[in-house]
Amino acid sequence: MKIGIIGAGSIGLLAGAHLGKHHEVHMFVKKEEQREILAAQGIICEQFTEAVPVHAHLVTQMSEGYDLWMVTIKQHAMDDFLDQDLPGDAPFLFLQNGMGHLEKLSQAGLKSCVGVIEHGALAKGQNVVDHRGQGNIQIAVYKRMDPIQGQALSKELHTAHFPVVFKEQYEPMLKSKLIINTVINPLTALFSQPNRSILTNPSINELARFLCEEACSVLGLSFFEEWERVKKVAEATGENHSSMMKDITENRLTEVDSISGYILDHGKCPLPYHHFVLHAIHALEYERGVRKR
Numbered sequence: 684m685k686i687g688i689i690g691a692g693s694i695g696l697l698a699g700a701h702l703g704k705h706h707e708v709h710m711f712v713k714k715e716e717q718r719e720i721l722a723a724q725g726i727i728c729e730q731f732t733e734a735v736p737v738h739a740h741l742v743t744q745m746s747e748g749y750d751l752w753m754v755t756i757k758q759h760a761m762d763d764f765l766d767q768d769l770p771g772d773a774p775f776l777f778l779q780n781g782m783g784h785l786e787k788l789s790q791a792g793l794k795s796c797v798g799v800i801e802h803g804a805l806a807k808g809q810n811v812v813d814h815r816g817q818g819n820i821q822i823a824v825y826k827r828m829d830p831i832q833g834q835a836l837s838k839e840l841h842t843a844h845f846p847v848v849f850k851e852q853y854e855p856m857l858k859s860k861l862i863i864n865t866v867i868n869p870l871t872a873l874f875s876q877p878n879r880s881i882l883t884n885p886s887i888n889e890l891a892r893f894l895c896e897e898a899c900s901v902l903g904l905s906f907f908e909e910w911e912r913v914k915k916v917a918e919a920t921g922e923n924h925s926s927m928m929k930d931i932t933e934n935r936l937t938e939v940d941s942i943s944g945y946i947l948d949h950g951k952c953p954l955p956y957h958h959f960v961l962h963a964i965h966a967l968e969y970e971r972g973v974r975k976r
């Protein structure tokens with residue numbers, strides 16, 4: 684397949700390195716400097732013995748003639764991305780944490796799939812990525828795509844080292860990941876703690892339970908099942924720093940609006956714990972100069 688990957692950060696580079704072994708991969712980036720490095724040196728995945736050659740372009744040069752677009756930018760970059768003229772001939776696979784992008788995508792009129800990522804990846808330079816946690820990518824069709832097309836797509840992308848799993852329904856898939864992120868991410872970011880603190884710090888554990896209860900009530904999920912799952916993920920990724928904690932530490936805007944904000948927007952009664960963490964994360968972003976108000 685001829686695959687265009689939008690965004691060459693942690694996940695874009697990881698996907699480019701794996702898919703570039705079997706497909707014609709084109710990376711689409713914002714800066715000319717990064718485009719030149721990717722075109723000249725390919726992607727260096729620290730776990731591979733050789734660099735993976737890829738084509739590289741500026742994101743303003745997207746055109747028709749691709750088989751798939753894979754979008755690996757963060758939630759807060761989605762508005763600008765969707766505002767540009769996008770080619771309509773190929774499906775788009777959106778791989779963001781949170782659910783804030785769904786409404787925007789349904790208005791965009793694209794053939795679209797959504798996915799969740801269970802890998803851990805960290806970009807260490809403009810073309811270097813460290814694959815820190817092996818997992819899979821789950822995908823489901825969202826708009827203007829037949830499930831049969833989605834299934835065929837996941838089969839074409841799937842390899843043993845970069846597994847892609849097809850899911851019949853997008854909503855349960857995204858909700859399961861949202862619960863994990865709305866409980867673990869803000870608390871670990873607020874208290875600058877690794878994911879295991881959800882289990883080991885009694886007060887963080889108490890706050891996590893309340894966040895989980897609120898999220899389950901909004902999403903219509905069983906608290907007992909979801910709380911067990913949150914604890915398993917906190918254990919399995921115990922040493923990791925959540926993506927929100929990393930964003931705060933590195934003075935970047937977080938994805939809190941599409942995670943905790945999504946729960947708040949869809950709740951029908953007061954959600955004091957979500958309300959607090961959303962504003963607490965906003966406060967940290969504001970103090971770091973990345974949020975205006």
Ligand SMILES: NC(=O)C1=CN([C@@H]2O[C@H](COP(=O)(O)OP(=O)(O)OC[C@H]3O[C@@H](n4cnc5c(N)ncnc54)[C@H](OP(=O)(O)O)[C@@H]3O)[C@@H](O)[C@H]2O)C=CC1
Binds near residue numbers: 755803926
């Ligand atoms: N990293 C991980 O382990 C995991 C990530 N995820 C999710 O995957 C998504 C991507 O995360 P991650 O890769 O870590 O994020 P990164 O910040 O590492 O990468 C995002 C990249 O997108 C680029 N970008 C932003 N806007 C555009 C645009 N319009 N056109 C082209 N490129 C653009 C950014 O460039 P610039 O920096 O120049 O703005 C950056 O290089 C997030 O939703 C995240 O929550 C989920 C699970 C695990």
Ligand SMILES: CC(C)(CO)C(=O)C(=O)O
Binds near residue numbers: 864868923925927
């Ligand atoms: C699963 C978890 C919590 C792993 O750190 C994650 O998805 C994130 O940090 O965004």
